[in-house]
Structures are given as structure tokens and as C-alpha cells.
Amino acid sequence: MKKNLFAISIILMLTLTLSACGSTAPSAQKTPDSSVTETSQNSSKEEGEYPMTFNNYGREVVINTKPQKVLTLGPNCTELFVALGLTDHIVGNSLKNHSRGPLPEYAKEFEKIPELNYGSATREAVISSGADFIYGLDWEFGGDSLNTDELETYGISTYMNSATSMEEIYQEILDIGQIFGVTDKAQAYVEDQKARISAVQEKIEGKEAPKVLIYDSGNDGVFTCSGVNFESLLIGMAGGENLFGDLTEKAWITVSYEEVLAREPDVIVIHDYDSPSVEEKIAEIKGNDMFAQLDCVKNERFVTIELESVLPGNRMAYTVEKLAKGFYPDLFN
Missing domain, CATH: 3.40.50.1980 (Nitrogenase molybdenum iron protein domain)
Known part of the structure; x- marks a missing residue:
């Protein structure tokens, strides 16, 4: 009888131990999804919620507050800001020597924009501009001219324009929209671009x-x-x-x-x-x-x-x- 009771006790102990292991195993294995990057997490933020983090062609760009004074270095960068209704944020632009002027629908807004440099932006002009954000062509940076790390020390965040695909330029537009709180306008602009291009491609098909x-x-x-x-x-x-x-x-x-x-x-x-x-x-x-x-x-x-x-x-x-x-x-x- 004692032997039987002893055996039963052993069986009960083993059963309880195995049950406990089975109940804790799933939670012990649960870990954060390492594939979720800061950039993708940022995309779920509400409009106007800072800080925001972006992957700008391998550079991490953190925007702590909505920029107020912007330099658009390149005519394409300037016109994009105007198209998104952000003219009043621009305190200077560059590379007018690479431009034949804005599209007619943006001409009036362009008259409001100060010129930082007619050609490429200079380090001295950028640093003394009072800007807190730059959206500029990638060729305006590097070498002995503009260094993004140095600009950060002056409180200037930089988002480079460097797209080589449609997906990349559309993402740039959406990112700018998020940074400046015009996400709906940026999304609508992207959709309009896609529709117009599709219309052309349908016409030339074959x-x-x-x-x-x-x-x-x-x-x-x-x-x-x-x-x-x-x-x-x-x-x-x-x-x-x-x-x-x-x-x-x-x-x-x-x-x-x-x-x-x-x-x-x-x-x-x-x-x-x-x-x-x-x-x-x-x-x-x-x-x-x-x-x-x-x-x-x-x-x-x-x-x-x-x-x-x-x-x-x-x-x-x-x-x-x-x-x-x-x-x-x-x-x-």
C-alpha cells in the first residue's frame, strides 16, 4: 500500500511539473519583432506627433518638432514644397542656375521665396540662414561644402532628395507631408501623379x-x-x-x-x-x-x-x- 501511495505521489508530481512547463513555454519564447524598424513604427504616428524618425537613404533623420524655417536646395525641392502648400516655411533656396523657372501655376508663390544662393548653397549662407531644416538635392552635400553631421550641431536637420525610383520619390513626398502635417495633401499628390502617368502609358501601349x-x-x-x-x-x-x-x-x-x-x-x-x-x-x-x-x-x-x-x-x-x-x-x- 505504501509503495502504491508513493508511486501515485510521484506520478502526480510529474504531471504538475509538465503542466507548468507547458503553460509557461509560449510566453517565455515571445520576443519583440526585430523586423519592425523605427521608420515603419513612425509611419503609424498621428499627424503632428513628434519625434519622428525616418530612414533617408541609409541616414537616420530624427525630427523632434515641426520645422519652421526651411532651405530648399534645388529647384525641384522648392517646387515640391510649393505644390504641397508649404511656401511660407521656406527661408531660402538655391540652384536657380539649374532652372527655367516654376510651372505657371506656382509662379505667384515663387515670388515670395528668398534666394539663398543663385548657384550651389554655400556653407556660410546655410549656417547663417537661421534654418532648422533642409530638403535638398544630394549633390549639394559632401566634400568641402555641406556636411550633414556639422549641420546637426547648428540645429539643422537634413532630408536629402536622392530618389532613383518612383517608389523612392513617392516616399519622399509622403515623408515631407508627415513632417509638416500635410499627409492628406501629400497622399493626394502622389495618387494624382500615378493616375496621370498611367493615362500616358495606356495611350502609348504597344x-x-x-x-x-x-x-x-x-x-x-x-x-x-x-x-x-x-x-x-x-x-x-x-x-x-x-x-x-x-x-x-x-x-x-x-x-x-x-x-x-x-x-x-x-x-x-x-x-x-x-x-x-x-x-x-x-x-x-x-x-x-x-x-x-x-x-x-x-x-x-x-x-x-x-x-x-x-x-x-x-x-x-x-x-x-x-x-x-x-x-x-x-x-x-
Whole structure:
């Protein structure tokens, strides 16, 4: 009898122990989801809730309060702020030498914006501006000019404009909208861009893509853009094919006139900004013995586009529409 009671006691103890282990195991294994980043957590914040954290192309940008004084370094950056109704936040802009002026609908607002520097922003001008936030083209930073770490010590947060895909520029727009409390306006702007681009692509569907040479300038060769340049993406969405889209080592490249001749472009897209003028660039092209052999030059298949229109910002749909009309004039006229 004692042996039986002892055996029963052992069995009861083992049963209780196993039950306890089974009830605690799941909670002991539960750990935070390490895949959730600060950026994705921030996206769930209510409008106007700070601090906000963003992953800006590998840089962590923390916004503790809504910025009040903004520098927009680049015409595309400035116009995006105007398009989102944020003109009054801008205390200075730069790179007007890379611009042919705003789109007509934004001209009145642009008159209110002070000029920080006509060309690239200088360190001295930025630091003395009183700004607390910069939205600027990535080429305005680095080297001996603007250092984002140094700017932080002056209380200036920096969000770089550096998109190479539509997803990235749309995210930039949404991030700016969140930072400045205009999320609905930013979302609506993105949706409008998508709809307008889709309308163009539906119209050109099935058409053979013309081979497009982007002509920024010429001297010892042609300064053009590669397949990793944002402009190459816009060319493709407008139904064209970048003549040098297979080159991907860097965004801007110089190619020889012989190579252009060998690839036989169907259309030449000419950048319009600063100097020389578009008319002078066309004269350069027509006066070049190599270019003169091309059918597109003989037939004057030139499409002009403002340089700021091929940078990531607010003009994606505008640019796709304008380029498509140049590539397929019969279809759109």
C-alpha cells in the first residue's frame, strides 16, 4: 500500500511539473519583432506627433518638432514644397542656375521665396540662414561644402532628395507631408501623379520605343545620363529607351560622338537650363560632323525639357506627358 501511495505521489508530481512547463513555454519564447524598424513604427504616428524618425537613404533623420524655417536646395525641392502648400516655411533656396523657372501655376508663390544662393548653397549662407531644416538635392552635400553631421550641431536637420525610383520619390513626398502635417495633401499628390502617368502609358501601349539620346552638353563628347539616372526612368515611362541605359556605373556619363553614331538614336532630348540656351545647343548638334549624319538630326527630332523637370520632385507626371508628346507627336496631336 505504501509503495502504491508513493508511486501515485510521484506520478502526480510529474504531471504538475509538465503542466507548468507547458503553460509557461509560449510566453517565455515571445520576443519583440526585430523586423519592425523605427521608420515603419513612425509611419503609424498621428499627424503632428513628434519625434519622428525616418530612414533617408541609409541616414537616420530624427525630427523632434515641426520645422519652421526651411532651405530648399534645388529647384525641384522648392517646387515640391510649393505644390504641397508649404511656401511660407521656406527661408531660402538655391540652384536657380539649374532652372527655367516654376510651372505657371506656382509662379505667384515663387515670388515670395528668398534666394539663398543663385548657384550651389554655400556653407556660410546655410549656417547663417537661421534654418532648422533642409530638403535638398544630394549633390549639394559632401566634400568641402555641406556636411550633414556639422549641420546637426547648428540645429539643422537634413532630408536629402536622392530618389532613383518612383517608389523612392513617392516616399519622399509622403515623408515631407508627415513632417509638416500635410499627409492628406501629400497622399493626394502622389495618387494624382500615378493616375496621370498611367493615362500616358495606356495611350502609348504597344508602340515601338524610340531610342533616345539625352543631350545635356557636348564638348569632347556628349554629357548624358546612364541607366541608373532618375531621368532614364522617366524616359522609359514616357515610352522611350535611353540610348545609354545599359551603362550603370554612375548617374552622369560622357560618351564619344562615335558611340552615339554607332547606336543611332531616333530622338534627342535636350536639357534646357542656364547657358548655353537650347537654340545654341541645337546649333552645336547640327554643326557637328558626326551628329549631322544622324537621321534624327536631319529630321530635327529634338525634344526639349527643363533640367529641373528630370530631377526627382514634383514634376514626374508633367515630364512623362511632355516627353511622350515629343516621342509620339502623331499620337498626341
